[in-house]
Amino acid sequence: MSVRALLFDTFGTLVDWRSSLIAELSAFGVARALEVDWTRLVDDWRAAYAPSMQRVRTGALPWTVLDELHRASLEKLLAERGLRHAFSDADLEHLTHAWHRLHPWPDTVSSLEKLREYFILGLLSNGNVALLIDLVRFARLPVEMSFGSDLFRHYKPDPETYLGACSLLRLPPEEVMLVAAHNYDLRAAAALGLRTGFVARPLEYGPQQEKDIAAENPWDVISGDLHEFATRLLSSPLVQIGATAVVGDDELA
Secondary structure, eight states: OOOOEEEEOOBTTTBOHHHHHHHHHHHHHHHHTOOOOHHHHHHHHHHTHHHHHHHHHTTSSOOOOHHHHHHHHHHHHHHHTTOGGGOOHHHHHHHHGGGGSOOBOTTHHHHHHHHTTTSEEEEEOSSOHHHHHHHHHHHTOOOSEEEOGGGTTOOTTSHHHHHHHHHHHTOOGGGEEEEESOHHHHHHHHHTTOEEEEEOOTTTTOTTOOSSSSOSSOOSEEESSHHHHHHHHHTSTTOOOOGGGOOOHHHHO
16 A cells, blocks of 8 residues: 555654754853753653653553653652752743754755655654644744644554554554654564654764664664655655656755
């Protein structure tokens, strides 16, 4: 069957969360004359992401949206650094919502605009719907739908997220492709019958990144960036949209 819809992982795949957060938190620190290793704080904040969701997935925490998990992790990290007193509740809310103001990678918007000519585009993210709405508007992501985790009350890689999005689209999994920079995400989707597209983001975690540098399985489409992904997909037998689908990199630049 031809692929009809593309679901994109968001943090890391479409938006550069690390650079965006470092820039915003650093600017906050300058404004408040706070001496903090903001880069280390951002890295530690992201490191708390998966463990906090895992507590929800295992039932150690009741269902909690990502905004609330982010807020709790930030408070804990600031307390560990002896800095909690320097931040008001309004400050913490503002910084937590920095996840709503992440900048796209340079190739994101133009590639999505090209792909939107041929496919239904959606986000499939562990972010909650309110977060994703703000992010789509801020980063100007040309997608039709944001499938947030709170629609399913599950976090990836729970099957309910992938199959729930397919169900809402009224498409069988084989007509839907997950596009992600993370191999674990693609493994979970493939096990449920979705098509898979890998987009390398070797700087997502900074210059010392060690994981997800390359594809770890023979995914349906493997690419070094989103421009290349679009070119490879549109030239693939997975899609049946005629000769006009074959485009060159210059058309995506």
